[in-house]
Amino acid sequence: MVAKEHLLALKNRILPPGAGPVIELLSQHHQQLEMTSIILEHVPLIIIGRHGMIARLPIDGRITKLSQPPEILTSLQRFFESEQTLYVFINLPEIQFPAAVTEVIREVEERVQKRDELMRQIDEALERRDRGAFLRLAQSLAQLEE
Incomplete structure (x- = not known):
């Protein structure tokens, strides 16, 4: 298969x-x-x-x-x-992407990983009822998504 x-x-x-x-x-x-x-x-x-x-x-x-x-x-x-x-x-040959395109893809992947990590940390802060950590992490997430 x-x-x-x-x-x-x-x-x-x-x-x-x-x-x-x-x-x-x-x-x-x-x-x-x-x-x-x-x-x-x-x-x-x-x-x-x-x-x-x-x-x-x-x-x-x-x-x-x-x-x-x-x-x-x-x-x-x-x-x-x-x-x-x-x-x-x-x-079949692989499509060759220019280095600039590969770099942009790598940066996007890093941002997605960072966003996922921030979301995980926000969930943990909510579970701990840590308002300060939640606000700080939510602000970081908002900045990342701009």
Whole structure:
């Protein structure tokens, strides 16, 4: 089984045209997926690469090769009606974020952690009925959120 979060993290990579709906469908059926690092023969398989997708799915009792996103999506929908395992091979590069964007993301994460810590401390001050600590912490929280 593949973690749903792992599949949704693929959206942070450069997806080929038409792969978005396929990734969404795969994430809905993550319990039927198995990641593979090699391309397997004679098993249900989808390969998602930088320039496109290829699926080998059982259609009318035979493994059929599909390469167009609409036909892959339709065939996958039919495939997931069964309880079979689909093997997934991913070959996608990560999106490279500029250093400035990475820095902003890090700062936002730090602010969220600080806010969560202040909220925890405010709850503790309320439980202790410490009015002074509560007011000081509430003011710090207000400043952080400005």
